[in-house]
Amino acid sequence: MMRGGYIELAHGGGGQLTSELLDEVILPAVGGQQPDKLTDAAVFETAGKAAFTTDTFVIRPLEFPGGDIGKLAVCGTVNDLAVCGATPRYLSLALVLREGLEIDLLRRVLASAAAEARDAGVTIVTGDTKVVERDACDGMIINTAGIGEILPGARLGFERIRAGDRVLLSGPPGEHAIAVMSRRERLSFSSEVVSDCCSIHRPALELVERLGERVRFMRDPTRGGLAATLTEIAEATGRDVEIDESAIPVNRAAEAAAEMLGLDLLSAANEGKLVAVVAEDAAEQAREMLAGHEISARAAVIGTVGAAGGLVEMITRVGGRRVIQKPYGEQLPRIC
Amino acid sequence: MMRGGYIELAHGGGGQLTSELLDEVILPAVGGQQPDKLTDAAVFETAGKAAFTTDTFVIRPLEFPGGDIGKLAVCGTVNDLAVCGATPRYLSLALVLREGLEIDLLRRVLASAAAEARDAGVTIVTGDTKVVERDACDGMIINTAGIGEILPGARLGFERIRAGDRVLLSGPPGEHAIAVMSRRERLSFSSEVVSDCCSIHRPALELVERLGERVRFMRDPTRGGLAATLTEIAEATGRDVEIDESAIPVNRAAEAAAEMLGLDLLSAANEGKLVAVVAEDAAEQAREMLAGHEISARAAVIGTVGAAGGLVEMITRVGGRRVIQKPYGEQLPRIC
Numbered sequence: 001m002m003r004g005g006y007i008e009l010a011h012g013g014g015g016q017l018t019s020e021l022l023d024e025v026i027l028p029a030v031g032g033q034q035p036d037k038l039t040d041a042a043v044f045e046t047a048g049k050a051a052f053t054t055d056t057f058v059i060r061p062l063e064f065p066g067g068d069i070g071k072l073a074v075c076g077t078v079n080d081l082a083v084c085g086a087t088p089r090y091l092s093l094a095l096v097l098r099e100g101l102e103i104d105l106l107r108r109v110l111a112s113a114a115a116e117a118r119d120a121g122v123t124i125v126t127g128d129t130k131v132v133e134r135d136a137c138d139g140m141i142i143n144t145a146g147i148g149e150i151l152p153g154a155r156l157g158f159e160r161i162r163a164g165d166r167v168l169l170s171g172p173p174g175e176h177a178i179a180v181m182s183r184r185e186r187l188s189f190s191s192e193v194v195s196d197c198c199s200i201h202r203p204a205l206e207l208v209e210r211l212g213e214r215v216r217f218m219r220d221p222t223r224g225g226l227a228a229t230l231t232e233i234a235e236a237t238g239r240d241v242e243i244d245e246s247a248i249p250v251n252r253a254a255e256a257a258a259e260m261l262g263l264d265l266l267s268a269a270n271e272g273k274l275v276a277v278v279a280e281d282a283a284e285q286a287r288e289m290l291a292g293h294e295i296s297a298r299a300a301v302i303g304t305v306g307a308a309g310g311l312v313e314m315i316t317r318v319g320g321r322r323v324i325q326k327p328y329g330e331q332l333p334r335i336c
Numbered sequence: 337m338m339r340g341g342y343i344e345l346a347h348g349g350g351g352q353l354t355s356e357l358l359d360e361v362i363l364p365a366v367g368g369q370q371p372d373k374l375t376d377a378a379v380f381e382t383a384g385k386a387a388f389t390t391d392t393f394v395i396r397p398l399e400f401p402g403g404d405i406g407k408l409a410v411c412g413t414v415n416d417l418a419v420c421g422a423t424p425r426y427l428s429l430a431l432v433l434r435e436g437l438e439i440d441l442l443r444r445v446l447a448s449a450a451a452e453a454r455d456a457g458v459t460i461v462t463g464d465t466k467v468v469e470r471d472a473c474d475g476m477i478i479n480t481a482g483i484g485e486i487l488p489g490a491r492l493g494f495e496r497i498r499a500g501d502r503v504l505l506s507g508p509p510g511e512h513a514i515a516v517m518s519r520r521e522r523l524s525f526s527s528e529v530v531s532d533c534c535s536i537h538r539p540a541l542e543l544v545e546r547l548g549e550r551v552r553f554m555r556d557p558t559r560g561g562l563a564a565t566l567t568e569i570a571e572a573t574g575r576d577v578e579i580d581e582s583a584i585p586v587n588r589a590a591e592a593a594a595e596m597l598g599l600d601l602l603s604a605a606n607e608g609k610l611v612a613v614v615a616e617d618a619a620e621q622a623r624e625m626l627a628g629h630e631i632s633a634r635a636a637v638i639g640t641v642g643a644a645g646g647l648v649e650m651i652t653r654v655g656g657r658r659v660i661q662k663p664y665g666e667q668l669p670r671i672c
Contacts, residue, residue, distance in 0.1 A: 010665025014559025014605075017665045041389035041420045043486060046382035053377035054428035054481055058466045058473075084377045092390035092481050128391045128479075132670060136394070136474045143464075145390055145428050145481030150379060223350025269350075329346025329353045334468060 012131025029110035066195030070113030085154025240306030348467025378461035402531030406449030421490025510604035576642030
């Protein structure tokens, strides 16, 4: 039986207490293997092209409206695989726990990670747990790495983007940043903004499956938000990207909160949004496909790729033009 | 050009400063891809059985006699793959950097990781970088996940272990723990103990390639040391493991330091050692193979698997018997 309700340094020692933490908290939560099958690595069968990705999550606070670090850690890696056109299959889950962390909080976070993994159809197959002193980390850091199988029809990459291609966005930008920030600052708005934190592989992979190479590029606009993703596209292709502000879906509560907090929603982090660049003649079809999924119901065609230039320009609601710059640094540290 | 010599929070924002850090420090060091090829995941071809593993490194200090956190992060994951009988192929490298970290230290650590990866024949294919505030982490945390191809002849697992099988150890135990501890405590011994931190895949995989299923089980005895590995074998198999203390290779300087520090070398962490359980008739051959590699030159047959029981017993140098217990907690926090 786990003694006490808090993580101790000794839980990270590789001995008896580590086994207890694994057997009584971690493995039951993440649907783990039999203890006698615990080896240093998981074995899986593969064939063909696979995608491999990693992401560390340092978000503060650990729980926020719409999710927690466990759900985020699964969604983040699932989404990185999905935007490569890969069906997410296997995840690793590596925990760094701070001495003194409530074990109940750990249980909640793991349950949330496990639920999201089940829902996304991925299996957590291997893991690691380290414990550090009170002053050496706050709360919990999670790394997930993921392996996915690339869809045979996927032909994605900056180099596939052509002049005239359309840019789609799956929903209103900035909800994750606003939700985390409002919790962090203990702000309350008349209507609470909830993080968009979710796995977007179903709509993303449907695009690839049904539109094939007419889908040129996909990205989940996390840190740096829509602005970072669009400027990367412009930089990497050397093409202008023209965005229509009035076409960008808006979450009114997030907009109000952003104004109050002095944040730019276009540079604010998302954790369940998709940016897709598709051929002109596939744009409306793509929008409809995305709109068929609840998590991307408000998808919109927000812009067009130009012939040359390398800048992102936005036609504002009042008809002006504004250059969207790559965010310089950090609006919000510890957002994912 | 990177401004300043220290990591700032803004380096983690996903914007322009993140790109600079990536393009000028991280990618050049780890032999990275072209920036225009930077997507959220790496693509690789696979066929057959693969192994997948993850490990987070929180060692303190970041540099120690015989290695640093970068080398350790590569070796640790290479070794976890190797002991599954897998040829290490691809690594991810995820950094959590503390605001204020010296960029020169980061460069050294990355160069060291890259050199070890090259030497081990693995490719760092994907990564992630996060920055946290001064009070939220100390120095640097690295997670590596790895993918390896399992050798066709590998038949490894606790369930393969039989009565009469022999236990081999590739060299003197505890060198990593002593090296780190002496640096941490600023102790100096007449002869400095150097960490054994290294990739052990060559000797480990040679055993599997040449002895096939006569190799029953392999493990790299890291946290919890030899004692943790042996007690896990005894627990998982329900068999006794009898160890001969006089057969265990000794590093005299490590032994002296351990005595001074009050540490038990059998429970102390290693980062470049191999424990292998092999069929009785293959033990001498296995020892010779290991001895043919510099990093396992002092390999020895240290014990035998019994019929039943589930305990680890050591016959001491003076002929007594001592039960080796699973370490309870942590001798040394932050050792890997």
